[in-house]
Amino acid sequence: MARSPEQLYSELLAHLRQVALLESCGAILGWDEQTCLPAGGSELRADQSALLAGLAHERATAPVVGELLGELTSRGWPADAASPERANLREIARSYRRATALPRRLVEELTKATSLSQKTWVAARKQRQFSLFLPDLERVIALRREVAQALARGECDPYDALIDEYEPAMTAADIAQLFAPLRHELVKLIGQIGQSGRQPPVEILTRHYPADAQRAFSFEAASEIGFNFEEGRLDVAAHPFCSGIGPGDCRLTTRYDTHHFPGAFFGTLHEAGHGIYEQGLNREAWGTPLGSACSLGVHESQSRLWENLVGRSLAYWQRAFPKAQKMFPEALQGVSLDQFHAAINDVRPSFIRVESDEVTYNLHIMLRFELEQLLVSGELAPADLPGAWNERFQRDFGITPSHDSDGCLQDVHWSAGYLGYFPTYCLGNMIAAQLFDTARAQLGDLDAAFRAGEFQPLREWLNTQIHQHGKRWPTAELVQRVTGKPLSSEPLVRHLKERFGPLYGL
C-alpha cells in the first residue's frame, strides 16, 4: 500500500534527526577541542571529527532524502504554501542541494584540515608569526575555494555560494548595498567623535579585575538575562563562542583577562544572547530547519542585542553598577556610574574586533568582507594577506597593527574555513537595532524594565517573534514580518547617534 504524504514527511524528518544527532556528537568534540583537549590529542581529534563529519554528510546526502523530497513535491504536498511543513521542505531541499554538491572526500579533507589549522592558528597567534600559519591557511583557503566552486555549479558567484551557507537568500551584492550607506554614516560619526575632544576614562576598565570575580559576575549576568545553566555551561576558551549542541545542552565560552573588564563581561553577554536563541528554539522541531536558527545574521542580532542594546545601556548599569562596585571594589572605588558608562562606550580606532566599540566594529567587518571576497576569487594570495590587511586597516582606522596577532591573525574564522561568515556580524547589528526599535514600540518602557532587572518581557518577545520560528522565513522576510519594514541600516545608525550623541556631546 502506498504511503501517505504524512508518512513520507515523518520518515524524512526521522532521517534528518539522525543526521542532527551525528552532528551533535561532532559538536561535542568541537567544543572539547577548544576547551579541554590535551595538546597531544590534536591529531586524533582531527581524525575523529573528520569521521563524524563524513558520516553526517553521507546521511545528509543519502539518495532517500532526494527521493522523499521528490515524492512529496510531485504529490504537491503540503497544499498550503504558507504552512510550516512547506517551509521545512523548502529548507531541507536547499540543504540537500548544497550537501550533494560536495563529494565526501572534500568534506572530510576540509574537516581534518580545519581541525589541524585551528591548532596552528592558536600557536601562530601566540607567537605572533603569520608564517607559521600560512601553510595551513593556504590549504584551508584552497579547499574552501573548491567548495565554493562546487556549490556555485557555475550558476552564481562562488563567494555568494559560501554566504548562502550562513545567510540564505542573501548575496554579496545585497550586503554591499546595505553596507554602503552604513559605512558613510559610520565614517561621519567616527569623525565627529574624534573631533569632540572627549576621552572617556577607559583606564578604569584595565585596572585589576580578579578572574574569579569576573567569572561570578559574568555567570550572574548571563543567568539574569535568561541563559539557563541547567541546560548549559560557560567555560574558558581561546576564542569565545556559543555551541548549541542540542536540546538541553548549550555551551558558551569566554576568556578572562584580569586587566580588561569588558572582554569577558560583554563577551559573555554576547554568547549568552546566542545561547538564549539556541535554548529558545522549538524543541519539537529539533533536527529540522524549523527547529534551527534562521541564519547567522539573525543569530548575531540576538547576541548583539543583549550585548550592546541592553548590556551597554545606561539603564542596565543603573542597576548593575552598584553590584559591580561591590564585586570589584579595588577597581571601581570612587568611579561614578557616568564615568563607567562612558568608558564602556568608548569609541576609538583599535586593532581587535571583539574588543572594539559598537561604531568601529562595523568597519572591522567591512574590512574582512572586502578581503575574503578577494581570497575566494583568488585575487589575493594568502601569503599577501598581512600586507593587504595592514594597508586597508591604515586606510579605515588610521593605524597599522605592529604584529599580525593584532591584525589578520586575530580571528579564528578563516583558520576554521569560515569564509562568507564575517558579513553576518554586521547584518546582526542592523537586525538587532531594527528588532529593538519594534520591541520598544510594542513593550513600552524597556529602560524601566532593565533598571528593575526585568529581562523576561524582552526575552519572551524575542522568543515569540524570532526563536520559535526557526528557518520558517528567510532573514529579510522575518525582519519585514516582525518590524513591518524592510531590513535597513537606518535603525542602527539612529541607535548609534542616540547613544553616542549625548556621550560625546554631538
Add this chain to the structure above:
Amino acid sequence: MARSPEQLYSELLAHLRQVALLESCGAILGWDEQTCLPAGGSELRADQSALLAGLAHERATAPVVGELLGELTSRGWPADAASPERANLREIARSYRRATALPRRLVEELTKATSLSQKTWVAARKQRQFSLFLPDLERVIALRREVAQALARGECDPYDALIDEYEPAMTAADIAQLFAPLRHELVKLIGQIGQSGRQPPVEILTRHYPADAQRAFSFEAASEIGFNFEEGRLDVAAHPFCSGIGPGDCRLTTRYDTHHFPGAFFGTLHEAGHGIYEQGLNREAWGTPLGSACSLGVHESQSRLWENLVGRSLAYWQRAFPKAQKMFPEALQGVSLDQFHAAINDVRPSFIRVESDEVTYNLHIMLRFELEQLLVSGELAPADLPGAWNERFQRDFGITPSHDSDGCLQDVHWSAGYLGYFPTYCLGNMIAAQLFDTARAQLGDLDAAFRAGEFQPLREWLNTQIHQHGKRWPTAELVQRVTGKPLSSEPLVRHLKERFGPLYGL
C-alpha cells in the same frame, strides 16, 4: 589479481581502526557525560551515545571482518604461530565472535539504558534511596542477562561469558580458585590486625586539606610517576576513572573531599597508573588488539601497583611527606612520618570499597563477585540486593551499612552494566604484587629509587614487560612469561604480611 595475505591483513586493520575511531568519539562523549554535561542534556546524550555505539557495533560486526578473518585462516597466514600478527588475528576473531553474537538492537538499548541509569544512580546515591535506582537497575540487569545468554550461546556459563569481556580466557571457577586461599589468608591477617590493639592515628587524614592544595599535590604526584599531562588531563567526577581516548589523549578523574586526604590522592595515583598503561601502549598498533590493554586485571595491576606498592610504601613518603607538610601545614603540623605512614596504611573494616585499605579491599571485591553471579543467574532479584548486600557485609566485615549509599549504591559499575568486572580488581592486586616482586628482583633497590624520586626505571620496566605487548598473550600467559611463575595470590599475601606485620607488630 588475488590480494596477498599482507594486503588482506592491512585491510582488516584499517577497518578496525575506523571502529576504534568511532569508539573513541563515544569515549569523549562518555567522559563529557561524567565531567561536563549539564543536567538538561542527559536525554540527548543517551541518544548520542546509543547512536555511536550502534554505528561502532555495526562496523565491528560487518561481514567483511569475518570474510577477511576466514580468508587469512584458510590461507594459513601467518605461518608463525608465535608471531604478533597471529596474536592479533586470534583476538580480532575473539572480539568478532563476541560482537556478532549481539543484535544491534540490544547493543543500542543497553547503551541508552546504562546512560540513563548512571544519572539515576547519581541521584539515588545522593539521596541514599535505592528505590529510586531499582527500576533502572532492573532494566540494566535484564539487558545484561540477555547479553550473557547471547554470548554464551549455550556453550558456557553466562557469567563466564561476561567475565570474558574483561578478562579473556578466565572463568568464574578459575577466579574462585585464586580467591579461596587469598580469602583464608586475609581473614587470618585481619583477625591478627584487629587483635594487635594498634590503632593508627587516622584522624590526621580527616583534618582540613584544602581542595586546591590537594589538586596541586595530586597533579604533581601523577606527573612524577610518569603520567604525561601533555597528552592527558585530570578532572573532577563523581566516580574516579581513567579513560584512554586514544593516542595523545588520556583522561583521569578524581574527587576532592576537603576532610579526607587519601581519597583524591591515592585515587589519582591509581588512575594515573591506569593512564601510564594507556599512554604506554604501542601507538603503531592503535585500534588493534596488540595496541590495546591485555585485560582489566592487568590494567588494574598497573593502577594498584602505583597506588599501593609504590604510593603507600615508606620509601615513597620518606621523600613525599616533607612536601606534603609544606602543602598542608595546618593538617600535618607536628605529625611524624611514621604516624602518617601508619595512618595511610590503617586496616579496618569499612563500608566504602574505594576508600578501603589494601587488605580488606579484596573482601569488598569477593562480596561483589558473589552477588553479581547471583544477579546474572537470576537467583538474586535486583529488588533484594540491599538485603543480600547487608547480610553478607555483616558476615564478612562484622558491620552493616546504615544506608544503601554506604552499601550496594556505592559503585557506578552495575548502573553501567559492568557485571563480571569486579573480580578483575582483586586479580589486579595479585598481579601487581607478583610483577612488583619480579621488578625488584631485576631492578635492584626500588626503595632507594623511590626515595630519590626516580620512578622511571620501574615505569620503563613495566612498559617493556607489559604495556608494549597489548593483548599479545592472555593474562595468565603474560604473567608467567614476565615473572616465570603461574599467577597466584602468594606474592600478594607475602606483600601484605611484609607491609602490615611491622606496622601492627605481628
